Amino acid sequence: MSYLTDAPIDAQALVRRVIRRSDGAYVLFEGVVRNHHDGKAVESIFYDAYRPMAEKEMEKIVREVEAQFPDTAVAVVHRLGQLVVGDSSIAIAAASPHRAEAFAACRTIIDRVKETVPIWKKERGPDGEEWLGWQGRSGRGGVDG
């Protein structure tokens, strides 16, 4: 099962992959493209990835979260390519016998994805386009994480 897709995300399909009869709750998180960032208008975002490595890093995160929350089933998919405002860029489903673990597992996955998975976004708006996180990095030195 791939963690990356070039097609619109089917979030309900993700839920069906994780939900079991023993679960009392599932949490579904979707990240969506918003129409602004740092005070600037955003019309679309292009998502790029180092695909084979991104798949491996996603797998690592899923395994870690499953180990951390043993009763919880999780699934995640990230969309790549050109997305417009309102499109879902990522969906995460976590199902568990109890809600606390489902919320926590979902939150852990999105936080970890933002830290380590080699995916990048280029925002486009009326003022032009820009790869996020690159400009102004030079003065800081070292590694961003």
Add this chain to the structure above:
Amino acid sequence: MPAMKVRLLFFAVLRDIAGADERELTLADGTTASEVWQELRASYDTLADYTQPPMIAINETYATPDAVLTEGDELAFIPPVAGG
């Protein structure tokens, strides 16, 4: 000095700067990832201010700047990630 071949992959902003998806490098044995970054800085004016490399991946795994490359390695510099 013996030489080795390494594939250097470009992503995101670095692909735009390099104008290519990847490049094959011929390097002296013992070359580190950080030394490749310094060569890139010398090649592209827009990288001149970036004295420290971004995160580094060798063969699809995060590595440190002082990692020594070996024949056939796939090297990538990872700009700050922005998934989600």
